[in-house]
Amino acid sequence: MGETGRLRLSEAAEQLQGIQEVADSLGITTRTLRFYEDRGLIEPRRVGTQRIYSKRETARMQLILRGKRLGFSLRDIQEFLDLYDADPQHLEQMRALAGRCRERIEELEAQKAALEQTVKELATIEREALARVKGTEKS
Amino acid sequence: MGETGRLRLSEAAEQLQGIQEVADSLGITTRTLRFYEDRGLIEPRRVGTQRIYSKRETARMQLILRGKRLGFSLRDIQEFLDLYDADPQHLEQMRALAGRCRERIEELEAQKAALEQTVKELATIEREALARVKGTEKS
DNA sequence: TTAGCCCTTGACGTATGCGTCAGGTAACGC
DNA sequence: GCGTTACCTGACGCATACGTCAAGGGCTAA
Structure with missing residues (x-):
């Protein structure tokens, strides 16, 4: 057991993923995830320094990626998400x-x-x- | 007489324009004209160091600007023009x-x-x- | 001659969206 | 303890399409 081998996420670990897993499942790079975080598009929690992505974050990421596919800039997308949160x-x-x-x-x-x-x-x-x-x- | 006041283009001057005139008539900046020249999209002749734009150049510029409006990159446009010339x-x-x-x-x-x-x-x-x-x- | 204007060529700055090191930490197995 | 792996934070690089000085040249009017 231990799919990831990292982050011993006791139970309900299916919901919480590490950066590499998320990147793989979304078909993007970890650089992109960190970049979007830098831009304030997502805010994964931390366990120490490591990022933990919950369903909320991955859902947000899907919205973001869809926005990109539709030709919106990250700035546009950020505005949507800000509104969404506010x-x-x-x-x-x-x-x-x-x-x-x-x-x-x-x-x-x-x-x-x-x-x-x-x-x-x-x-x-x-x-x-x-x-x-x-x-x-x-x- | 002397529309431009510069480049005493003896006669048939209507065809030959200075960079500022061309920029104005195309609704772009001189920077853009020089930039496109740098990229090899246009090759205005020179009188000394000054650029002289003939109808050929302005026509090319219109093609280029249309390409841009259509969402092509300058690189794409350059390929078209290269083919056009070749x-x-x-x-x-x-x-x-x-x-x-x-x-x-x-x-x-x-x-x-x-x-x-x-x-x-x-x-x-x-x-x-x-x-x-x-x-x-x-x- | 000098001011004023337009022109010229570098060359660095800007925004976007990441790629790609470099250098370092933390946890694992052996 | 050691090596390996996965992660982390800078930070510079790159392509695109120009903007924006900076420094200088040439021509014209006064």
């Missing part, structure tokens, strides 16, 4: 988050529209280029 | 560019989908939160 009912936090999401969606849609426009232009230019090529070959 | 017929360049555009579009669509999913989740959570609030008020 607002036990999560109402303001929900509204703010929903608002930011809509903004992001609009940004993405604008970019997508611009890209699609560009793709159309490219198609046109490509056709013209091909036409020129054929013309050139004949000459 | 391929007078622009055929390979067209294909490559079109491909990259499609990739970007897919990225954006994936992000958009993820965001929309999140928005849905948020809406659900918000509803539940509201319900809890009401329940709390009653109790």
Whole structure:
């Protein structure tokens, strides 16, 4: 017994993990976990100097990572989490988050529209280029 | 006469502009123009040490800025331009560019989908939160 | 000639998000 | 006690995309 071999976490140890385990299970590095802690995004407890991650922290980490996947900066994410903590009912936090999401969606849609426009232009230019090529070959 | 007051560009001066004019007309800073030159994206001619931007350069700059708006990195843009220069017929360049555009579009669509999913989740959570609030008020 | 303006080239500063040592501690097995 | 392992805290490095001096050159007007 002793999955980790470290941190003899007497019982209920399933909930409490060391940094390496958490990093592995999240698919990130320990550096990232420490970095986020430095930025105040998470606050794992300590046993001496060692970090102990509870479910709360790993859940927060999943939120953070999702935020990142969605293209938010750590600063943005930090604001969400601050609201989340400051607002036990999560109402303001929900509204703010929903608002930011809509903004992001609009940004993405604008970019997508611009890209699609560009793709159309490219198609046109490509056709013209091909036409020129054929013309050139004949000459 | 003498729009610019600098660079007495005898005639046909409308085509040739100084760095500040170009920056102003593109809505960027001179620093940016010099930076892009440093990165090999543009190569304005010189009159002595001063940079002279022809239509070719300003046209390139517009391409570059569009690329940026579309979310490409300067490195990506540089590749496009290199291809553009290396391929007078622009055929390979067209294909490559079109491909990259499609990739970007897919990225954006994936992000958009993820965001929309999140928005849905948020809406659900918000509803539940509201319900809890009401329940709390009653109790 | 001198002031004033625009231009030039370094080169360091900034924000973001970590990677990558370096140097040190604590607990384990033998 | 010793070696190994996992952990810790700095702290510098890196890429991106410029901002921001600093120091100097050249041209024009007065």
